[in-house]
Amino acid sequence: xxxxxxxxxxxxxxxxxRDIGLKRRYAAERRFRFYGLAAISVGLVFLAVxxxxxxxxxxxxxxxxxxxxxxTFDQKVIDPQNKRDSxxxxxxxxxxxxxxxxxxAERLGISPTDKPQMAALKGFVSDGVRTQLRNxxxxxxxxxxxxxxxxxxxxxxxxxxFKGQIxxxxxxxxxxxxxxxxxxxxxxxxxxxxxxxxxxxLFTFGASSRPETAGVGVAIVGSFYMMLIVLVxxxxxxxAASIYLEEFAPKNRLTDIIxxxxxxxxxxxxxxxxxxGLAVFINFMGLPRSAALVGGLVLTLMTLPTIIIATRAAxxxxxxxxxSAALGLGASKTQTVFHHVLPLxxxxxxxxxxxxxxRALGETAPLLLIGMVxxxxxxxxxxxxxxxxxxxxxxxxxxxxERAFVERMSGAxxxxxxxxxxxxxxAIVLRRRFERHW
Amino acid sequence: xxxxxxxxxxxxxxxxxxxxxxxxRDQVQIAGSSTVLPYAKIVAETFGETFTEFKTPVVESGxxxxxxxxxxxxxxxxxxxxxxxxxxMKEDELKSCVDAGVKEVQEVKxxxxxxxxxxxxxxxxxxxxPTDLYKALAAEVVVDGKLVANPNTKWNQVNSxxxxxxxxxxxxxxxxxxxxxxxxxLMAAGCKDSGALDVIKAGGQDDKAAAKTCVAVRKxxxxxxxxxxxxxxxxxxxxxxxxxxxxxxAFYENNADKLKVATVNGVSPSTETIASxxxxxxxxxxxxxxxxxxxxxxxxxxxxEFFLDDQMVGPEGPLAEYGLVAAPDAERQQQRDDFAxxxxx
Numbered sequence: 166x167x168x169x170x171x172x173x174x175x176x177x178x179x180x181x182x183r184d185i186g187l188k189r190r191y192a193a194e195r196r197f198r199f200y201g202l203a204a205i206s207v208g209l210v211f212l213a214v215x216x217x218x219x220x221x222x223x224x225x226x227x228x229x230x231x232x233x234x235x236x237t238f239d240q241k242v243i244d245p246q247n248k249r250d251s252x253x254x255x256x257x258x259x260x261x262x263x264x265x266x267x268x269x270a271e272r273l274g275i276s277p278t279d280k281p282q283m284a285a286l287k288g289f290v291s292d293g294v295r296t297q298l299r300n301x302x303x304x305x306x307x308x309x310x311x312x313x314x315x316x317x318x319x320x321x322x323x324x325x326x327f328k329g330q331i332x333x334x335x336x337x338x339x340x341x342x343x344x345x346x347x348x349x350x351x352x353x354x355x356x357x358x359x360x361x362x363x364x365x366x367l368f369t370f371g372a373s374s375r376p377e378t379a380g381v382g383v384a385i386v387g388s389f390y391m392m393l394i395v396l397v398x399x400x401x402x403x404x405a406a407s408i409y410l411e412e413f414a415p416k417n418r419l420t421d422i423i424x425x426x427x428x429x430x431x432x433x434x435x436x437x438x439x440x441x442g443l444a445v446f447i448n449f450m451g452l453p454r455s456a457a458l459v460g461g462l463v464l465t466l467m468t469l470p471t472i473i474i475a476t477r478a479a480x481x482x483x484x485x486x487x488x489s490a491a492l493g494l495g496a497s498k499t500q501t502v503f504h505h506v507l508p509l510x511x512x513x514x515x516x517x518x519x520x521x522x523x524r525a526l527g528e529t530a531p532l533l534l535i536g537m538v539x540x541x542x543x544x545x546x547x548x549x550x551x552x553x554x555x556x557x558x559x560x561x562x563x564x565x566x567e568r569a570f571v572e573r574m575s576g577a578x579x580x581x582x583x584x585x586x587x588x589x590x591x592a593i594v595l596r597r598r599f600e601r602h603w
Numbered sequence: 604x605x606x607x608x609x610x611x612x613x614x615x616x617x618x619x620x621x622x623x624x625x626x627x628r629d630q631v632q633i634a635g636s637s638t639v640l641p642y643a644k645i646v647a648e649t650f651g652e653t654f655t656e657f658k659t660p661v662v663e664s665g666x667x668x669x670x671x672x673x674x675x676x677x678x679x680x681x682x683x684x685x686x687x688x689x690x691x692m693k694e695d696e697l698k699s700c701v702d703a704g705v706k707e708v709q710e711v712k713x714x715x716x717x718x719x720x721x722x723x724x725x726x727x728x729x730x731x732x733p734t735d736l737y738k739a740l741a742a743e744v745v746v747d748g749k750l751v752a753n754p755n756t757k758w759n760q761v762n763s764x765x766x767x768x769x770x771x772x773x774x775x776x777x778x779x780x781x782x783x784x785x786x787x788x789l790m791a792a793g794c795k796d797s798g799a800l801d802v803i804k805a806g807g808q809d810d811k812a813a814a815k816t817c818v819a820v821r822k823x824x825x826x827x828x829x830x831x832x833x834x835x836x837x838x839x840x841x842x843x844x845x846x847x848x849x850x851x852x853a854f855y856e857n858n859a860d861k862l863k864v865a866t867v868n869g870v871s872p873s874t875e876t877i878a879s880x881x882x883x884x885x886x887x888x889x890x891x892x893x894x895x896x897x898x899x900x901x902x903x904x905x906x907x908e909f910f911l912d913d914q915m916v917g918p919e920g921p922l923a924e925y926g927l928v929a930a931p932d933a934e935r936q937q938q939r940d941d942f943a944x945x946x947x948x
Contacts, residue, residue, distance in 0.1 A: 257655050296652055332860055335724065340860040374644040451681050454632060455661050533665065536634065536673075536683075540644045542651055542659035543630075551630060551661040561664070564637065564832040566857040566926075 219582075223575025229364035229377060230319040230327040232290060232353060234268040237312045238302060249306060256306065261298040265290050265317055272358065273349055285345050291318040293378035316362065321376040321569040323350060327361070330568060341568075367576055371542045372553065372561065376569035379562070381577050383541050387457045387552030388526060388584075394461025394548065395468055395525050400518055402465075403472030410473075411480040412502050431470035438467045439531030447535060454536035455551035463535060464525040471524065475517020479510040512599035519592040523585050529556045555581045628680045629901045631660035635670025635687030636780060637832065638716055638851060639888050642922045643687055646910045649921070650902075653909070657902035662687075667780050671891070675700035678895045684903050686891045689716065689780035697948060707894035707947040711907065712938055713916055715928040717852035717877040718784055718884045721862040723844045727766050729865035733883070735762045737793025739770050740826045742819040745799045750806055753821045766845075773839045773848040774820065776830035784886045785849060786818035789867075792883070794818070837861065852877065853926020874918075877928040885928065894947060911939045 240247070243259040267277060269290055275282045294317045301315075302308055318324075322341040325331050327350060337344050353359035370380030414420050442463035446452045452459050483506045491501040532538055538557050545552040553561070559581065562574035633643055643662045651659025663670075667688040674686035675696060692700075692710070700708055720731055738744055738761045744753050758765035775781040794800045794817035803813045820826045829836050829848075836848040837858060847865070852872055855862055864872060867883055876882040890910075897904045914920055918929040929935070 258653075335860040338859075339724070341857070372644075374641065374648050447681060448676075453628065454681065454683070455663070536632075536661075536663050538663060538665065539634075540640070540647060540662040540664075542648055551632070564664075564834060566641070566833065566854045568857070 219575050219578050222572055223579045225328050225330070226367060226572040226576030227364050228328070228361035229366060230324040230359065231316045231362045232269070232272075232319055233314055233316050233358040234265060234272060234290075235312055236264050236268045236298065236315045236317075238298075238308045238310060239264065239267075240309050243302060243309055249309075253303075256303050257299060259299070259302075261295045261302075262290075262292060264298060265294040272356075273352065285343060288320045289323055289346060289349065291320050291377045292375060293318055293373075296378075318366070318377045319359070321567055324377055325568050326350060327354075327359070328572075330572070364576075367573065368580075371544060372540050372558065373542060374540075376565075376567050376573055379570070379573060381555060381558050381580060383544055384553045384555045384558040384577075385580075386545060387460070387537070387541075388554045390457035390545070390548040390552065391461040391464055391554060392522055392526060394458065395465045395522060396518070398462070398465045399468045399472050399521070403469050403518075404476050404514060406469075407473045407476035407480060408502060408507070411477050412506065413498070427470050427473055431474060434530070435467050435528050436530040436534070438463050439534035441466065442531060443534045453549055453551075455539050455541070456549045457537075457545060457552045458548040459535050460532050460537050460552075460554065461548065463531045464528060467528065467531060468521040468525045471521035472514075472518050475521070476510070476514045479513025479517065480506060482513065483509045509601060512596050516592045516596050519588050519595075523588045523592075526554075526584065526588070527556050527581070529554070529560055532557055555584070630658040631685065631900055631903050631906050632663075632683045633660055633685040633687060633890075634663035634665060634673050634683045635685075635890070636667040636689040636888070637664045638689040638780065639687035639713070639890065640664045641853065641925060642713065642888070642927055643890070645921050645925060646906070646915050649915070650906055650909050654902065654905060657905065660902070660906055671696050671700075674891060674893070675703050675705055677703045678705055678893060680899070682893075684893055684896045684900050685907075688889045688891065689886065690783060691887075691889060692891060692948070705893055705895070709892045709894055709907075709942060709946065710948050711890050711892065711911065711942060712930065712934070713888050713890065713910065713927070714922065714930050715877055715885045716888050716926075717872045717874075717882060717928060718781055718788075718886070719850050719852055719855050719872045720847055720865040720867070721840070721850055721855055722847050722865065723840055724861055724863050725844070726863055728863070729766075729847075730764065730869060731865045731867050732762075732796070733789045733793035733867070734797045735765065735793070736789050737797055737799065737817070738762075740772055740774070740820055741790065741794070741799075741817070742821045743816060745797070745802045748802060750799075750803060750816075753823075753825075756825070768845040770825040771843055771846040772826045773829050773836045773846055774826055775849055776828040779830075780886075781849065781851070784884060788884045790818040790820070851926070852928065856926045874923060874926075874928045878931065887930075888927070891948075894945065907942060911935070911942060 242263055243249075243261075244255050246255075249255045266283070266286060269286055270277055270283060273286075275286070277283065297317060298315070319327065322331070323346060326333070326342045326347060331340055331342060333340070333342075333347060342350075350359065366378060367380045368385070369382045370378050371383035373379040410420060410423065442459055446459045446462055447454055452462075487505050487509065488501055491505045492498075496504065529538065532554060536551075537553055538560065539551065539553060540561070541551050541553050543550075555577065559574055559577045562570045562577060565574075631647075633647070640662060643660075647660040647662050651657065663683075667686075667690055670683075670686040671688060671692060673683050676682050692708075697708065720729065722729060735758075738753075739755055739758060741753055743750050744755070745751075746754065755761050755770060757767055757769055759767045761770075774785060791814065794803075800813060800817060803816050804810070808816060820828075827839070829839070833850050833854040836850060837854075840846050840848045840862070848862075850858075850862070852874070855864055855872075866872075870876050870882045872882045872884075877885045892903070892907055909915060913935065916922055916927070916929060916935060920929070923929050930938070
């Protein structure tokens with residue numbers, strides 16, 4: 166280093182400004198961020214609109230208008246010939262709605278002989294009181310001859326009117342409740358014997374043509390059976406298949422074809438699985454129509470590819486060093502997989518399974534062809550009895566003409582969303598808690 | 604984890620094994636028309652409540668054609684017992700039934716269904732005739748003696764008594780049984796009444812082709828096919844206040860606070876005018892029963908008898924209350940007698 170060489174070097178002179186497009190690049194980045202934000206906001210707005218409309222329409226379905234009536238279990242009506250000891254059928258076939266009708270007339274101060282007034286009472290109280298009162302009397306015949314205050318469900322139209330869903334400004338002939346019924350409704354409300362109560366029936370009743378006695382009970386049981394079958398069949402089969410494909414199978418053309426096919430199956434429209442189910446399980450194997458077992462088998466076929474893909478991804482994410490270490494310490498291939506690889510892959514497998522189940526829970530299309538889109542009023546005792554599923558119940562209610570079914574449909578959607586959310590949150594929690602990063 | 608899977612699998616296998624699906628079916632199974640579905644549901648539910656010894660029948664929807672196809676798959680516990688239909692079973696359908704071993708089919712007519720035109724409740728009064736509808740909705744109409752693509756864009760161009768609204772009609776899609784009634788009772792009738800049929804025939808088309816030209820609906824977006832249910836049509840009317848929709852009478856009656864009904868040929872649709880035949884657009888509703896299943900499927904015969912009882916299909920019954928037009932007294936009695944006598948198709 167001499168002074169001469171130093172002199173030849175440029176002295177602290179700023180380099181020529183090269184245009185490196187800094188401004189343009191910053192602008193591009195800002196634009197891109199803005200696009201991203203806009204995309205997310207649009208998504209959020211749609212989600213908010215959907216949730217608002219569902220909750221706005223549906224929250225009222227969790228309340229059901231009921232009337233407190235002093236029911237006199239008159240022996241003259243229930244068992245006029247006093248034969249109930251010899252023939253228990255008498256209690257089953259008795260005309261229970263009359264009891265409610267009379268009690269209501271008494272509440273409103275209408276004389277039972279006033280025919281036109283009594284006729285106008287029709288539909289004020291739900292026809293479901295037949296079953297309600299019958300079950301009470303059959304369970305406890307000593308009620309006959311006594312008077313008891315009973316909460317009974319109001320009819321669907323009265324329920325809608327009570328919740329303000331029927332426009333009372335429309336001409337009387339064009340709506341489902343008469344001015345007289347509205348006046349009675351207000352009278353009962355002022356007396357404090359008519360009020361909205363929590364609608365437990367929505368969760369316990371089966372399908373019904375009367376909105377006030379319609380519920381998702383049967384559908385929840387049906388969905389539960391199907392999810393159980395899917396879990397029990399798809400999880401072991403799916404996990405076994407992926408372990409074999411990922412860890413043991415030779416990599417050749419055949420396994421490549423299998424892999425392509427599994428990926429294709431995951432994208433097949435679900436109605437195709439319904440067609441398959443109809444042909445194989447019902448027509449060939451002779452399983453009963455409308456049964457949760459067949460539904461579960463069809464959904465299993467539909468969920469299998471999802472589970473296999475998720476499981477293979479989870480297995481592949483386990484670092485090779487774990488396998489090498491286990492093998493190096495003398496473990497067999499099977500021991501390596503079951504003692505080391507599988508436990509580490511479990512969170513990923515469970516997440517994939519739960520997401521597959523959640524998708525299966527929301528399916529209706531494959532169920533249409535195997536007869537599960539149906540009106541089923543009785544609870545299924547085994548998976549072989551006819552039943553429906555939650556999304557099917559929503560679909561059925563969406564097609565109903567009565568106003569009161571609209572809110573029940575939204576109510577059922579809320580219930581389904583809660584189930585789906587619970588499943589997805591479980592998946593996230595499992596992943597957070599057990600996932601290992603390498 | 605592994606143990607849990609094993610236990611669960613074993614439990615599932617045990618469940619399936621013990622349940623044993625070979626046991627006789629003790630529940631009536633029904634499928635078919637979505638128009639008949641609400642009525643079948645009411646009867647099924649009341650049946651289940653009245654006859655506590657039988658289970659409530661299962662009623663599937665899915666359309667008349669699909670129901671009859673399921674019905675004609677054969678006899679046996681794995682096939683349905685009853686097919687609901689909003690139209691009469693066709694010859695070739697009956698043939699496919701017989702070929703599959705369903706040799707004895709009993710036909711039951713349950714009543715009539717009216718098809719109505721309705722607009723938003725705040726709209727003006729409408730008085731339609733088949734001719735108006737044909738001129739407004741046909742793909743090709745006759746102008747100055749010649750067949751041309753439909754030039755009408757407003758209702759008052761068709762008939763000056765109708766309002767100055769853009770033509771927007773929501774009609775049942777082609778898979779619906781209602782569409783057939785719409786074509787037959789309105790489009791074909793309007794074609795004939797307006798004299799268009801003669802012009803078309805004079806133009807060189809034979810009877811069959813002319814009938815087809817008559818019922819062809821315009822495809823320029825003024826007539827919209829609704830493939831879903833009436834609730835979809837209602838939603839369309841809700842969003843387009845100058846639209847006209849086709850509904851079933853029962854659906855209209857349940858939503859009379861939102862819809863205003865149009866008269867056809869000056870007759871307002873109601874259960875009375877339909878039963879008397881004054882209102883022109885109605886159709887009979889049916890269901891079909893497999894005779895071979897009586898005595899095998901518990902409650903099947905009782906269900907049909909209960910359905911035909913006047914406390915169900917009668918003019919005072921719950922079906923009429925929902926919107927079914929009850930058949931005249933003699934016809935209902937005839938249905939009961941035919942069923943009791945075991946009359947087959």
